[in-house]
Amino acid sequence: xxxxxxxxxxxxxxxxxxxxxxxxxxxxxxxxxxxxxxxxxxxxxxxxxxxxxxxxxxxxxxxxxxxxxxxxxxxxxxxxxxxxxxxxxxxxxxxxxxxx
Amino acid sequence: xxxxxxxxxxxxxxxxxxxxxxxxxxxxxxxxxxxxxxxxxxxxxxxxxxxxxxxxxxxxxxxxxxxxxxxxxxxxxxxxxxxxxxxxxxxxxxxxxxxxxxxxxxxxxxxxxxxxxxxxxxxxxxxxxxxxxxxxxxxxxxxxxxxxxxxxxxxxxxxxxxxxxxxxxxxxxxxxxxxxxxxxxxxxxxxxxxxxxxxxxx
Numbered sequence: 530x531x532x533x534x535x536x537x538x539x540x541x542x543x544x545x546x547x548x549x550x551x552x553x554x555x556x557x558x559x560x561x562x563x564x565x566x567x568x569x570x571x572x573x574x575x576x577x578x579x580x581x582x583x584x585x586x587x588x589x590x591x592x593x594x595x596x597x598x599x600x601x602x603x604x605x606x607x608x609x610x611x612x613x614x615x616x617x618x619x620x621x622x623x624x625x626x627x628x629x
Numbered sequence: 630x631x632x633x634x635x636x637x638x639x640x641x642x643x644x645x646x647x648x649x650x651x652x653x654x655x656x657x658x659x660x661x662x663x664x665x666x667x668x669x670x671x672x673x674x675x676x677x678x679x680x681x682x683x684x685x686x687x688x689x690x691x692x693x694x695x696x697x698x699x700x701x702x703x704x705x706x707x708x709x710x711x712x713x714x715x716x717x718x719x720x721x722x723x724x725x726x727x728x729x730x731x732x733x734x735x736x737x738x739x740x741x742x743x744x745x746x747x748x749x750x751x752x753x754x755x756x757x758x759x760x761x762x763x764x765x766x767x768x769x770x771x772x773x774x775x776x777x778x779x780x781x782x783x784x785x786x787x788x789x790x791x792x793x794x795x796x797x798x799x800x801x802x803x804x805x806x807x808x809x810x811x812x813x814x815x816x817x818x819x820x821x822x823x824x825x826x827x828x829x830x831x
Contacts, residue, residue, distance in 0.1 A: 543641065546638060546641065546642060547641065547645050550641070550642040550645040550646050550649075551645055551646070551649040553646065554646045554649060554650040555649055555650055555729075558649070558729075562649075562728075562729055565725070565728070566645060566648060566649050567645075616639070616642065619635045619638055619639055620639070622632070622635050623632060623635050623636060623639070
């Protein structure tokens with residue numbers, strides 16, 4: 530069995546892993562909320578969001594609250610499924626190594 | 630990646646999931662204080678009603694207003710103490726007190742609670758006061774169960790107990806006072822002490 534194949538390269542980074550973790554348990558989150566929770570800079574966060582969007586793992590919704598632009602993010606079905614598969618693979622790897 | 634990295638990833642995922650969706654700066658002390666206020670308030674109410682010359686409560690203006698004031702004081706002191714303890718703890722934990730999680734927690738807690746409060750006031754106006762204790766316990770229990778998904782999930786068990794006490798209270802309104810004492814006084818102290826024991830362990 531190829532456990533390694535289930536390890537998702539897209540999630541092989543702390544910030545992308547973090548974004549997905551947050552969006553798994555919250556219906557949606559805006560940019561500032563993600564920034565606050567992950568403690569990263571704007572540019573850094575934006576580039577990782579773009580990477581996840583490219584894979585269609587997250588959905589970006591732009592709107593205005595008054596005059597302020599507000600961008601909300603949510604995980605897509607595809608993203609959630611991919612993330613679950615990734616976590617299962619991580620757990621299996623840990624268990625297998627533990628047995629040896 | 631090594632095994633250590635995988636473990637770190639998993640704990641990072643868990644940590645972020647909790648931090649982003651659950652408010653965990655509540656302290657057992659808040660529960661213990663709320664319970665103590667309720668017991669003192671109940672003793673005061675007992676004394677007021679007894680010394681009014683009747684051994685039951687009716688809506689005769691003065692005594693009734695004193696009881697309402699007593700209840701309001703219990704609520705204000707409990708909430709005030711909880712906010713004080715919680716903000717202090719959040720500060721020492723280095724987490725923000727007011728954020729999306731706190732907002733969700735408060736909303737899910739307040740919607741059933743305020744609904745119940747208004748409903749109780751409406752039926753009191755209609756002179757139906759036999760079920761007041763039961764309704765307070767039931768709506769408070771529902772508020773706890775509803776809020777549990779945004780904080781320590783074991784708070785829902787406290788909610789179930791309050792609901793059960795409320796339903797018993799509805800069946801036996803004569804024991805309303807004592808069931809209220811158990812629900813708001815004793816149960817808060819027990820739950821608070823259990824939470825404290827848990828905090829000490831960690």
